[in-house]
Amino acid sequence: MEYPRITPFQTHHRVVYQNPADESLTADQYAQALAYSLQQDQPGTRILVIDAQATASTDEDFIDTLPLNDAEKTELRQLVALDEREAEESQTQGIDAREQESLAQRLNLARAYAQDTDVLILSEPLTHVSPEDEAAIYSLLEKRIKKHPLLSAKQKIFIVSSNAEVQERIRRDRNAAQ
Incomplete structure (x- = not known):
């Protein structure tokens, strides 16, 4: 498949937020195109x-x-806003579908953090998580990326999303770069 050439926002930060709408792509298309572009630039x-x-x-x-x-x-567990009690309840009592989706996304994020890779590109990682938890998760990621052993090994983590929290972080980072 032919991917468009994506040039990510240049920043010294190791967590980089990207809006797929900037290239008129879905988050998944943007993530794949970004990976292709990065691989071309950094074999x-x-x-x-x-x-x-x-x-x-x-x-x-x-x-x-x-x-x-x-x-x-x-x-x-804290990095993905995972309450151990919540995970136990999902196993024993069950939780509603929305909470189940949120829990699954946060666990999927923890699995992603655990991958042995130089660059991690996450496509719409927190669409089912409350806005408060999403903001807290991204803030913790930014604070701990150089300190937690699973995160510090990564050169960059790209968050590809068009949701409000990510858009606010993109504005913040671009304003700071000017």
Whole structure:
């Protein structure tokens, strides 16, 4: 498939927000085109695109299998606004469909963070998460990207989305760059 050439916003930040509407593409199309463009510019770079809207399991046990100490596992749960009680309730009592989708997206985000890659491109990662949780998750990601072992190994994390929180962060970053 032929992808359009995408030039991401140039910033020293390691978390980069991108609006797919800037190129008249869907988030998935933009993410794939961005990966293709980055691979052309930086051959050999390990790039992974994740459609975070894809249905994911709500089984949180995978976090315990990661090569992290207890504090790092706890922090990973915090990075995706994962309340351990909420995960347990989803297994035992069940939760409504909206909460189930939100939990699945946050766990999918944790799985994405755990991938061994240089560049991580996330397509619409938090569409089913409350605006408050979304803002908190992105703020924590920005603060902890250089410190958490799963995040610090990544050169960049691109968030491709057209939602309001991401648009606000794009405006903030572009204004700061001027």
